[in-house]
Amino acid sequence: MQKYFRWFYNFLIDQGMEDQNAAYLNLAFNIIVLTILLLLIDYLFKYVIIRIFKAFSNKTKTSYDDYLVKSNFPKYVAHLVPFLIIRKIIPFVIQDFPQWEAYLIKVTDVYLIILMVWVFRSIVKTTKSYLSQIDNFKDKPLESYAQIVIVFIWFIGAIFIFSEITDQSILQFLATLGAASAVLLLVFKDTILGFVTSIQVSVNDIVRIGDWITQEKYGADGNITEINLTTVKVQNFDNTITTIPTYSLISESFKNWRGMQESGGRRIKRALNIKQNSVKFLSVEDLQRFSEIQMVAQYIDHRQKDIDKYNNENSFNKELAVNGRNQTNLGLFRKYCDMYLNNHPAINKDMMIMTRHLAPSPQGIPLEVYAFSSDKRWINYEHITADIFEHLIAASAYFDLELYEEPSGKDLKSLKDK
Secondary structure: OOOHHHHHHHHHHHOOOOHHHHHHHHHHHHHHHHHHHHHHHHHHHHHHHHHHHHHHHHHOOOOHHHHHHHOOHHHHHHOHHHHHHHHHHHHHHOOOOHHHHHHHHHHHHHHHHHHHHHHHHHHHHHHHHHHOOOHHHOOOOHHHHHHHHHHHHHHHHHHHHHHHHHOOOHHHHHHHHHHOHHHHHHHOHHHHHHHHHHHHHHHHOOOOOOOEEEEHHHOEEEEEEEEOOOEEEEEEOOOOEEEEEOOHHHHOOOEEOHHHHHOOOEEEEEEEEEOHHHOOEOOHHHHHHHOOOHHHHHHHHHHHHHHHHHHHHOOOOOOOOOOOOOOEHHHHHHHHHHHHHHHOOOEOOOOOOEEEEOOOEOOEEEEEEEEEEOOOOHHHHHHHHHHHHHHHHHHHHHHOOOEOOOOOHHHHHHHHHO
């Protein structure tokens, strides 16, 4: 084989060229020719191996080999063939410059280490992609685990590269690395924190991919789409993307709506502000008029019998309404709200249903509705809530109640005109 790599050298010598110049030109010629041949061989092997992998993956039931093809595993394997050829013929290519052989061997060995890192990295990515399609792993932070494994692979590769370049043993390198551990911990602080967080998040089931979370500090309010070593990607409901540090999931407070989504309903908690001067005791005429509201007619009759019995037993003077017990329009409306919610088809009857008073404020008496909609989907939930409060706002007038509203420009103008 040696004579083939000296053919151009002999040709130049026959033409009368000096020995040293002929040797350099022969080296350049060999490198050019070999580079072209190796590129062709590399292309050919990539084409053949990729085709074989694709044909094999199409016949198998598992999708793991499909992900191997997508992660360029066959291409990296195909690169090994040109490497073996280069490693074999280096002594022949530089036979006129034997002092270079050791350096070129080191370069090719470094290339092999990097190539093997790429091969293992593609296997890790393939495994991550494959597991992400399995139901039990879809909501797990696989990206974080894949990244830490890839970082470890590169770390091992860097050790071997350093050992190859410096001719030092790996143990000696690790000893040197131990002395610089404080610096490394500082450099890889976020990576280490992210890895620890990923483990805690997974073991404690704090969040999953697909969970709806709210973290006001970072402006995040949406679904988690990705969890990796350093950041968590949240797609907000306005379709913007917010990234938050991974370790903030355990170091800071945030709201996870998964409990609501897995429960039997989504909470409705909203209040109507009732004007205090519209609240009144109900007269007999009022009770007769309100008895026409079918939903509370039976309640009015039953409640009034209990009140009349109590007042008679205690001989209250009912010529003055404040004496004894009385029904009020606000109390009757509160009961109406309870009954309306209990009869609403979109309210979950197995969960709490309540209408309550909150502390009076300058804006009136808050009458709060507390219930749970059966449909937890956002759009439907908003429609159900709107439907309930549109009805209650309109119904309040039938109980002689007024809702508080700050005066607008038109209201002020009408007062001025008067």
